[in-house]
Amino acid sequence: MKSRTGTYSFLIGMTLLLFMAGIVLSTSILFLLGISVSAISFWVAVAAALASLAGGIAAFVSTRRKAWFCSLLAGLAVVVGSSWYISAHTYDLSFDGQTYHQEAIFLLTDGWNPVHDQPLASLNPKPVEKMDNKEILTAFHLWINHYAKGPWMLDSVMYKLTNQIEIGKIFNLLLIAASFFFSAAAMLTAIPEKNGRAVLVSLLAALNPVVVSQATSYYIDGQLGSLMLIICALGYLLFKRYHWLILLTLCASLMLLAQIKFTALVYAVLLGCSLLVLFFFFDRQKNWKNLFGWLAASLLISVVIVGYNPYITNTLSKGHPFYPLQGRGAVDIMTSNSPHDFKEIHSLHKLGISLLAKSENIASPNETTLKWPFTVTLGELKAFYAPDVRVAGFGPFFGGAILLTCLLLILVLTSDRAKAKPLLLICGLLLLTVIINPESWWARYVPQLWFIPILIAIAGWEAKKKATRYISRILVGILLANMLLVGTAHTVGQFMINSYAKNQLQEIKDNGKTMLVDFHHFNAVRVRLQEAGIPFVEQKIEDKSAKGIVATRAVYLLK
Numbered sequence: 001m002k003s004r005t006g007t008y009s010f011l012i013g014m015t016l017l018l019f020m021a022g023i024v025l026s027t028s029i030l031f032l033l034g035i036s037v038s039a040i041s042f043w044v045a046v047a048a049a050l051a052s053l054a055g056g057i058a059a060f061v062s063t064r065r066k067a068w069f070c071s072l073l074a075g076l077a078v079v080v081g082s083s084w085y086i087s088a089h090t091y092d093l094s095f096d097g098q099t100y101h102q103e104a105i106f107l108l109t110d111g112w113n114p115v116h117d118q119p120l121a122s123l124n125p126k127p128v129e130k131m132d133n134k135e136i137l138t139a140f141h142l143w144i145n146h147y148a149k150g151p152w153m154l155d156s157v158m159y160k161l162t163n164q165i166e167i168g169k170i171f172n173l174l175l176i177a178a179s180f181f182f183s184a185a186a187m188l189t190a191i192p193e194k195n196g197r198a199v200l201v202s203l204l205a206a207l208n209p210v211v212v213s214q215a216t217s218y219y220i221d222g223q224l225g226s227l228m229l230i231i232c233a234l235g236y237l238l239f240k241r242y243h244w245l246i247l248l249t250l251c252a253s254l255m256l257l258a259q260i261k262f263t264a265l266v267y268a269v270l271l272g273c274s275l276l277v278l279f280f281f282f283d284r285q286k287n288w289k290n291l292f293g294w295l296a297a298s299l300l301i302s303v304v305i306v307g308y309n310p311y312i313t314n315t316l317s318k319g320h321p322f323y324p325l326q327g328r329g330a331v332d333i334m335t336s337n338s339p340h341d342f343k344e345i346h347s348l349h350k351l352g353i354s355l356l357a358k359s360e361n362i363a364s365p366n367e368t369t370l371k372w373p374f375t376v377t378l379g380e381l382k383a384f385y386a387p388d389v390r391v392a393g394f395g396p397f398f399g400g401a402i403l404l405t406c407l408l409l410i411l412v413l414t415s416d417r418a419k420a421k422p423l424l425l426i427c428g429l430l431l432l433t434v435i436i437n438p439e440s441w442w443a444r445y446v447p448q449l450w451f452i453p454i455l456i457a458i459a460g461w462e463a464k465k466k467a468t469r470y471i472s473r474i475l476v477g478i479l480l481a482n483m484l485l486v487g488t489a490h491t492v493g494q495f496m497i498n499s500y501a502k503n504q505l506q507e508i509k510d511n512g513k514t515m516l517v518d519f520h521h522f523n524a525v526r527v528r529l530q531e532a533g534i535p536f537v538e539q540k541i542e543d544k545s546a547k548g549i550v551a552t553r554a555v556y557l558l559k
Helices: 004-032 040-060 065-088 095-109 133-137 140-146 150-162 165-190 195-206 209-213 221-240 244-258 262-282 288-306 308-318 347-356 378-383 398-415 417-435 447-461 466-511 524-531
Strands: 515-518 536-538 555-558
Touching (some): 004 065, 004 150, 004 244, 004 308, 040 150, 040 244, 065 165, 095 140, 095 150, 095 165, 140 308, 165 195, 165 524, 195 447, 195 466, 209 221, 209 447, 209 466, 221 244, 221 262, 221 447, 244 262, 262 288, 262 417, 288 308, 347 398, 398 417, 398 447, 398 466, 417 447, 466 555, 524 536
16 A cells, blocks of 8 residues: 555554454354354454454554554544444344344344254244235244344354344444445555545545444445445555455455345355456456465455354255345335336336435335435435435435436546546446346445436546536535435434434333333344343233334334
8 A cells, every 4th residue: 555544544444354364254253053043252363353354454554563553553443432332322223124033132142043943933823825915024033043143143142242233233334434434445455645635535435325324223235335336445555565464354345245235145256256257357466276276265254154044044954045036936025116117117127217306205005206416405404313314315316416426527538548447347246236136226235326417427537628627626526415304314313313212211110110022023122121221021912002112013002
C-alpha cells in the first residue's frame, strides 16, 4: 500500500475480518467434533486476530512498529466499543429477527448441535408441500434446520459470552466498518494523493442503504452487501500486491460470504472464479496457479467444514444443497411477498419496475406505483423505518441515479474506455451477480447493485471530457443525498419504535401484576422479558382486550 492511511485502514479491516472468520471456523470445527457453541471460540478468534495484526505490521510497516500496534489497538477499541454500545442499546424489532433468527441463536447457545443432533421437529402436523403461504412463513423449523448458519454462529458465541441477546448485532456494524476500511485502503492504493475523495467514496460504498437499514437487526442481507464490497476491495489490493496476508483475508471473506445464505455461496464461487480469470489474463507475475490453490482450499473449507450443515446435510437428507428453496419439495416464499403486478413477468422486468417505482414495503394484492425520478414523498421515507423495503429498496433517488449512470456509462465508453476498463470489468461482474438472481427486484437480495453506479462514477471522475467529470460529481452527490435520506429515515424510525418498546417494558415492570403472554411465534420476546426482569406466564390468550407487544404479534394481559 502506497500510503500510511491506506496501510492503517487495511490492517484495521483485516483484524476485524479475521476475528469474525476465526469465530465461525472454530465453532464449525467444534460442531463437527460434537461440541456445542462455546465462548472459547471468541477467545481463540481474538488471539488469532491479534497474531494476524502483529504479522501484518511486520509485513507492511517498516518503522515504529510498537507505536503502530498501539495505534491500531486504539482504533480497534473505538470501532468495537462503539459497535458494542449501539448493539446493546437497541432492540431488533424486525419480523424475521424476532422469529426464526433469534430462535436459531437461542437454540445454538442452548446446546443444539446442527451437525450431530436431530433436526428440529415441525409444530405443524401438515407436510411442507401442503402448507399455505401463512403456514410456510411460520414454519421456522425449516429455516433453522436447512439455512446457512454463519451469522448465527457469530451471534450465538457472543450471546454465550455476554448473556445479552442484542449484543450479537455487533457483527453487522463490524462488517460495515471493515468494508469502509478495506474500501479506503483500495482507493488510497489507486489514488494515494486524494485522501478526501477516497474517504468520501468509501463511506458512500460502505453505507449501502440495505446495509444501513439492517444494521441494528438480525437480518443478514446487510452482511452480504458488506462482504461483497470487502471482496471487491481485497481483490484489487491483491492484484496490486500479491501477499499471503491479503490472500488469507480474501479467502476468509469468501468463506464468511458462503455461510450467509444460499445465493451468497453462488456469489462467492462466481467472485472467486472471476478473480482467478482476471489473474490468468492480466497478472504479469503469473500468480494464478497459487491463487487457484488458495481459492480451492477456501471453497473446500467453506462447504465441507464450515458449511457441512447445511450444504452437505441438505444434500444427503433432501437431495439438494439449497433445500427448502430448491430441489424436491421446495417451498415458495416469494409469491406472498411480491407485489401483485410482478406475477408472471420476467425478473429483469420486475427489477426495472422496482428501480423506477415509489419506495414501498408492499406485497400482494397491492401493486407498485411508478413515479418521476428524483422525487420523494414522506410516505417513501417512512417505508425505510423497516429493514426490508420491498419496492425501490435502495432509496427514493436510486432509480434516477441508475438512469444517470447509464448516460455516464455511454460517455465513459466513448472517450475513456481503456482507462476505465478495470472498473467496468468489476461492474460487469457485479451486474452478473444481480441478474442471475430471479428476485433481484427486492433490494435486500442484491445489495451489491449499489456499488455499480459508484464504480462508474469513479471511472468518470478523471475523464478527459469536462461533461463526463461533471456528471460523475452530480451522480455522487445524488447517491450521497439518497444515502442520507434512507439513513436518516431509518434512524428516526428505529429510535421511535425502540422508545416505544422500552417504555412498554418499563410500564409492564412498574405495574407489578402477573403478565400473561401469548407469543404467537415471536419467541424473541421471551428473552427480552427475561433480560428486563419481568416475570411472565405463557398461555393461549383469546381475550380481545389483550394488548399487543410493540412490533410483534404477541399479546398480553396483566392480572
